[in-house]
Amino acid sequence: MASIAPTIGRVAKSTSKSHSRNFAKVFLGVAGSAAVATYFYNNNNKNNNNNQSNSNGPRHALMSLFGGSAANVKVAKIPDGKTQADYQKVYNDIATKIAENLEFDHNSGYYGQLLRLAWHVSGTYDKSDNSGGSYGGTQIFAPEEFDPENAGLQVGREFLMEFLIRYPWISRGDLWTLGGVAAVQESGGPKIEWRPGRVDDNTAAHVPPNGRLPDASKDGKYVREIFSRQGFNERETVALIGAHVLGRCHTHNSGYDGPWGPSFNQFTNVFYTTLLGNWHVKNWKGKKQYEDDETNEFMMLPTDMALKEESYFLKYVKMYANDQDLFFKDFAKAFAKLISNGVKYPADNKPMYFKTLEEQDDS
Ligand code: FMI
Numbered sequence: 001m002a003s004i005a006p007t008i009g010r011v012a013k014s015t016s017k018s019h020s021r022n023f024a025k026v027f028l029g030v031a032g033s034a035a036v037a038t039y040f041y042n043n044n045n046k047n048n049n050n051n052q053s054n055s056n057g058p059r060h061a062l063m064s065l066f067g068g069s070a071a072n073v074k075v076a077k078i079p080d081g082k083t084q085a086d087y088q089k090v091y092n093d094i095a096t097k098i099a100e101n102l103e104f105d106h107n108s109g110y111y112g113q114l115l116r117l118a119w120h121v122s123g124t125y126d127k128s129d130n131s132g133g134s135y136g137g138t139q140i141f142a143p144e145e146f147d148p149e150n151a152g153l154q155v156g157r158e159f160l161m162e163f164l165i166r167y168p169w170i171s172r173g174d175l176w177t178l179g180g181v182a183a184v185q186e187s188g189g190p191k192i193e194w195r196p197g198r199v200d201d202n203t204a205a206h207v208p209p210n211g212r213l214p215d216a217s218k219d220g221k222y223v224r225e226i227f228s229r230q231g232f233n234e235r236e237t238v239a240l241i242g243a244h245v246l247g248r249c250h251t252h253n254s255g256y257d258g259p260w261g262p263s264f265n266q267f268t269n270v271f272y273t274t275l276l277g278n279w280h281v282k283n284w285k286g287k288k289q290y291e292d293d294e295t296n297e298f299m300m301l302p303t304d305m306a307l308k309e310e311s312y313f314l315k316y317v318k319m320y321a322n323d324q325d326l327f328f329k330d331f332a333k334a335f336a337k338l339i340s341n342g343v344k345y346p347a348d349n350k351p352m353y354f355k356t357l358e359e360q361d362d363s
Helices: 005-011 022-031 034-047 057-065 084-099 111-122 154-166 172-186 220-229 234-245 270-275 302-309 311-322 324-340 357-362
Strands: 279-281 290-292
Touching: 084 111, 084 154, 084 172, 084 357, 111 154, 111 172, 111 234, 111 324, 154 172, 172 324, 220 234, 220 302, 220 311, 234 270, 234 302, 234 311, 234 324, 270 302, 270 311, 290 302, 302 311, 311 324
Parallel strands: none
Antiparallel strands: 279 290
16 A cells, blocks of 8 residues: 655655736736737737638648638747747746745745646647637636636736746747746656747637636546547546646635645655545535545545546556656656647747756756
8 A cells, every 4th residue: 555654754845946909808807907918919910910810721731620610720830030049048037936936835836836827728628629728828818717717827827927028929828838848847847848839819719618627526537538628548637637746726716725745846756656645535614625644734636536536547646656757758748738739830840848947057
């Protein structure tokens, strides 16, 4: 029987070392800044930045692939002259700001916030018609912004806002997904393949409806179905949810409370080793969640427990609990897929890998 005790001892003490109009209306509500809203609006018009206008060749090919809907063709377009060095600069600024705020949220830092933001902007993807996903940066528009599952994500968006102003050429989708990459890598996780060229969709015409992101109170079959709509199999699903190693739940966002385990500011496989310990239903007035028998300090969501209850998930939980390298490899692949779901990259748009701050210090 796996025990969580040694894990708690090993990780708990450590701190991470490397440590059109419609748009304007909605955005002003969010940010309260006329200047920023005007910037986005102008930028949109200037670059003709909407995903209806991107290309012809690939668009026709994709139209037949996705049932003839031109609206959902999303071809990546790198801003003129931008290279990996430009994106590494943005990465560095995000990473530096993370490192300057390690005490945030009970010493969780911003890792969890930024990773959850990257996931929720991408997790609206529907492979059946190529709608949703990270491409258009639509999360600032209703109804997506007000999806109850997105409660609290303004914290991550506001954290990143200054970089949209400092680097006016970067799109929201690129910035938000790059924030997720920085969160994983700077907290000690694997290198994530990332490609640029998501294009802001400021027409608010392709905002996905609510209900596409999973509800944490449900069971394993439901989790399997929701992730399968995004194109993930069971193994990828288990690997992705291992991200719950970072950060915590907040009653004011989701109704749930607490961190999943002791490694909340370090990307490790400890989510799985912790999950394999013993748990009971927490006795409180809040939503049904689980509490660990040993310390009563940690929590699991009903959907996390489902990974242990269903044999089609459990085998991967055990695999990743026993082999962190394998978890890192699978997570990196699945997360890179998640943040690019729906985006068509032309052949010259090559994968980029970013150096961590620590690696740059060493060189
Ligand atoms: Fe998770 N999550 N998550 N999550 N998530 C969080 C926080 C959180 C769900 C529910 C859920 C993935 C999948 C799923 C991630 C990363 C990822 C919370 C607490 C809930 C209820 C939010 C709060 O602030 O109260 C599920 C069950 C439904 C959406 C689910 O399927 C995936 C795939 C990932 C990334 C790949 C992270 C890092 C956090 C911590 C956020 C923080 O603020 O620290």
